[in-house]
Amino acid sequence: MSDLNKLGLAEARDALRKGDVTSVELTESCLKAIDAADALNAFVHKTPEIALERAKAADARIKDGDAPSMCGLPIGIKDLFCTKGVPSQAASKILEGFKPEYESTVSQQLADAGAVMLGKLNMDEFAMGSSNETSIYGNAVSPWRRGNDDAQLTPGGSSGGSASAVSADLCLAATGTDTGGSIRQPAAFVGITGIKPTYGRCSRWGIVAFASSLDQAGPMTKNVRDAAIMLETMCGHDPKDSTSTELAVPNFEAMLTGDIKGKKIGIPKEYRMDGMSAEIEKLWTDGAAMLKDAGAEIVDISLPHTKYALPAYYVIAPAEASSNLARYDGVRYGRRATLAQGDGITEMYEKTRAEGFGHEVQRRVMIGTYVLSAGFYDAYYNRARRVRTLIKKDFEDVFAAGIDAILTPATPSASFGLGEMTEADPVQMYLNDVFTVTVNLAGLPGISVPAGLDKQGLPLGLQLIGRPWDEGDLLNTAYALENAAGFVAKPGKWW
Template identity: 65%
Template sequence: MSAVDLTLADALDRLARKDISAVELTEAHLEQMARHRSLNAYLVETPERALGEARASDARRAQGQAGPLDGIPLGIKDLFCTKGVETTAGSRMLENFVPTYESTVTANLWRDGAVMLGKLNMDEFAMGSSNMTSAYGPVENPWRRPGSNAKLVPGGSSGGSASAVAARMALGATGTDTGGSIRQPAAFCGIVGIKPTYGRCSRWGTIAFASSLDQAGPFARTVKDTAILLRSMSGFDRKDSTSVDMPVPDWVKDCVGNVRGMRIGIPRQYRIDGMPAEIERVWNQGAQWLRDAGAEIVEIDLPHTKYALPTYYVVAPAECSSNLARYDGVRYGHRGEGATLTELYENSRAEGFGAEVKRRIMIGTYVLSAGYYDAYYLKAQQVRALIARDFTLAFEKCDAILTPTAPSSAFAIGEKMDDPIAMYLNDVFTVPASLAGLPGISVPAGLGDDGLPLGLQILGKPFDESGVFRVAQAIEDAAGFTAKPALLAS
């Protein structure tokens, strides 16, 4: 078994036993990255830095000073500012932008000894569900439909992260999730991805898309691996006023798959019209697995679910229209030529931003403008409160909620590209929990009719990542998902 096929937990064990060195582990991943460069998952590779960090990690371990993630090679979504390393947010606007500071989340990972392999491709400013909006080209999913050469999307916006972890180009990766940007690509790439409760991970140094929704989280190939990573990434940060000052539990202890006595809610309203049979099948299968493991399955109501997508597509663009105003060509980033100030603004932003980002800035500007604010933004905030209340009431009847992660498996590059609404529907199951700030995980549950992975989503109460991990582990144990991407078989 190659070092790149190890789980993160196994790699830590082997490092501890000195069966493998951090340098060997890092070299194996750097080789894998070179082998699958055509996936376009990495925007920047940092091999020298990675090897330097790996050597330092081995030295620490030799002195008995290894941290919880010491020597673990990770990929970092390009939304996280990394000191001295280009950070583009997948946008031409920030081409060649090199931060002088390190995001809190990545700083926490380096504090615990992790090694950075490079920066991962993503939808521009995290806006997208396919990774097609990146200014640096689409990312390819390492999975293929059996008998087809059609290149598939990895999902988005954290498409590079999901593709890299699925293709064994990292033991784990960071992602961010605003409306499903961790959970949907995890499902599309057959790996695990968790968005913790809003406020668990500091947003400081992570480039903002929609501040009230953005939340960082990890990708890995097992539930336990994501628990290990999330523990390092989380924690109160006084530099982020929305960060929550709560102790970070040792979630690995929750990855035992014991769901006996737990009540698992199945939301009636998630059985949407036209949902593919395979999605329904895997969802029912998941419920059955949990029932078999001793959980009680209860039907629940989340009556405002149908308003979640439109609400999200008012709130998120509104915040993004303001958050992205700082990219004006004046202080940093792309500057267009212009004889007047207005021309400078217009050309900088017209050239620097891609079509999807512009679309959302325009939607956001519209919904906040005088005369429309009450009808759109204010109404959306009110509906958002109702959606959050739906969950509060539902959690009186259950301890966690089980749903599909996405309404389909990965689609081909080029599909759905001309219809933004069809693209937005990808987020139909992930967006409600984002609006409510709840923790949600996607776990691979099996392969669909097209031979591609399908994910199940588990949602928990605020700050009950423990419960989420517990149920996720039970699904993982029952699913026994061992399928590998086509790319790795060849």
């Protein structure tokens, strides 16, 4: 079999079980693809020795007949996950040289299941960004191009390296994290599937924190079945994470029947934004028609507090970030600035943070510190928390009325060129999260499924939002949408 790196998780798993291929062969095929794709800047710390060692162990395990679904499958790990003995920098200068002595719970669960880590993937610094342009490693680049245009496009953010690597077949799947859309938006930009599970479904322990009440890990894969397989391995209760829920993890793959007859799919009127492109509007209408043809009932719904979601998110997330990032001070680990004679601890903190944090991180830390400061705490932070409660209630009311899932666009546009959204107006960049942040504020599961191409040949995604803890049902609805959309486009190889 040639081009083994082009397989999905389910196909590769079945080929491994039949003995048609070995994990070492799969891994070598991916490593070769990674080495030939430096132009994408997706993998920032390559770990071929670890990969081949794990692949050999996986082959032995498969031979013994004791192999879970993920055993022997080569994947990439976002640089936000701590991986023992391997640089884990969160794409920031301030964590330069940091090699953890421990493994994050999610990457440990994947390793225990026999998954093969190929290396660490590029991302926005501390997961703050929607275009992977804030990384200390430089921009991750999308494998897609606009028609015959050579302009480099963003793979989305913050999980841009993961999106680019999966779309370009450098790995079979990858981990991502989602604080305001950082799995779903990049997945939509590069034509892959990305699911953010319910808050508390996956452990956050060992994942570098951005906004603790919003962060959630999830898989980025080539299709919905692969997402179901990988998500099952990533989920589960973790006593080391107080927000992790003690709930049994179902066999998500077994729930993929594609039968959604009688399901009620809500279409929220508030997501019809002013200035929404005709292509996104048409994609959304077509998606609803596909689900209707598959037997679902389409219901118009209202989520009245949606318009406050973005401002509330950009108060809560920076507030939590400023608190979480206070630990990076140059004292215990990571980078420490060179000090002048007579400098004390205050100067060390100031110089280390000024050198170590990029502009976007500095901006969000300052916003967060401001909204938490005396005199502004009630005006901003507490008010944003109250709005968040109202947003959560909107969803609860809709689900209580019998809606099974909600269909929306995943992004307001297709992928844009690197450098096209200037730093001069960060709000323009923040608007990329307009369809995704509500899901994080409400702690719900959301999935992005590729559903079509725009007139320039770039992927567009649709988002499905599910009931809390009902990832199985959500994945099945996504599976029906995927089957109806029949999206099979791949980027033309230029790298």
